[in-house]
Amino acid sequence: MLPPFARLLAVVFDAAARRPLPRIWLGAAVALTLAAAPAPAHAQLLKRIKQAAAEKAAEAAGRKVLGEEAPKDSASAPASASAPAASRGAASSAPARSSGPAKLEITGERVGLFLTAMEPALDGAREREAYLAAKRKREQYDKCVGDVQVKNAQAMARGEDVPTPTKAQQAEMDRIADRGTVLVNEMMAAQQRNDTTKMRLLSEESQRNLFRMTLLATPAIGKVCGTTPPPQAVEPDEQRMKEKSRPRKVDGMSATQFGRMRERIAMYLVAPDKPNDLSAEEKSAIDARRAEFAPFVKAWKEGSLEWSYWGDVFSAWK
Numbered sequence: 001m002l003p004p005f006a007r008l009l010a011v012v013f014d015a016a017a018r019r020p021l022p023r024i025w026l027g028a029a030v031a032l033t034l035a036a037a038p039a040p041a042h043a044q045l046l047k048r049i050k051q052a053a054a055e056k057a058a059e060a061a062g063r064k065v066l067g068e069e070a071p072k073d074s075a076s077a078p079a080s081a082s083a084p085a086a087s088r089g090a091a092s093s094a095p096a097r098s099s100g101p102a103k104l105e106i107t108g109e110r111v112g113l114f115l116t117a118m119e120p121a122l123d124g125a126r127e128r129e130a131y132l133a134a135k136r137k138r139e140q141y142d143k144c145v146g147d148v149q150v151k152n153a154q155a156m157a158r159g160e161d162v163p164t165p166t167k168a169q170q171a172e173m174d175r176i177a178d179r180g181t182v183l184v185n186e187m188m189a190a191q192q193r194n195d196t197t198k199m200r201l202l203s204e205e206s207q208r209n210l211f212r213m214t215l216l217a218t219p220a221i222g223k224v225c226g227t228t229p230p231p232q233a234v235e236p237d238e239q240r241m242k243e244k245s246r247p248r249k250v251d252g253m254s255a256t257q258f259g260r261m262r263e264r265i266a267m268y269l270v271a272p273d274k275p276n277d278l279s280a281e282e283k284s285a286i287d288a289r290r291a292e293f294a295p296f297v298k299a300w301k302e303g304s305l306e307w308s309y310w311g312d313v314f315s316a317w318k
Contacts, residue, residue: 089210103260104253111289114261115246118296121312124245125299127236133305134233144225145214151220163219173216176209183209245305246316255317259310266307269297 104110131318155162165173190198211229215222250258263284268276278286286293299305306312 029205048284060248067264076200102254102257103264104257106261106265106278106285108285108288111262111265111285113250113253114258114265115289115292118259118262119248121245121305122249122295124241127244128241128304129299129302131233133238134230137230138233141225141229145221145229146256148221148224149214149218152220159210163218165216169216171220173213176213176216180206242312242315249316253308255313258317259313262307262313265293266296266300269293270300270307 054309152162183202187202187206190202215227220228247258247262253261264276264278264282267274268278268283268286269290296305301306
């Protein structure tokens, strides 16, 4: 049996090939087909649950290998992957206690070492930010298309005249429908061979063709939203990003010391109104490099860079 996406393709194209469909229903079928392509939301949720479990196990293993005790405040608890870093840090904003993990005095020299060690993490944050920006751009375009389709349908329901496809455009729609029948057959054959590469290519062609049919069926979309949609954002591989973003190990500094220093610096910069245990000298050492900390502060506030969860530090210090 065909997967849901292929079955929906078959319905849309088979119907279009047999008889002309009213533009409103054809547009709706195309929109539904486009919406059916992404992975189900529950699959993404399951993926994140598994990642969180793996991270917790890795952090515990790291402490065991290093012979270091777990932090005694809430900063050691893994934060929700969907919550902004600032809100995640709220639970760990209490001043550091002398009975907690060992901490080092923050000096100008150590601030320099910290900034160098955190360069990989900043690179990872920038990649995540680029992905999120591309995702937002595509979502805005898709929303524009949906809004135009709704307005077009409402105008038709009121009996108003709306732009209709020309004869040439209708002919192109017929060609797309004919090609759709071929694509469905090729998709079935590729599925039987378990040819995932071919199925991916056919799916991508189907998406392009269906979007083209959407533009032809509702010409107003091209005028309002543009005829070229932004590319779909490809989510970075989480495991690769974790490895890429690990801070560099600093000689003479333990994972606990680095994790605590990162947390103290971050709390001072992202939540200056919260209580902290920094001395005047330590604040001065951080303030002297505020310009270099600016991209870190942005990433910490937006949640693209972690600071209250120490799993990446323990992994880097193995």
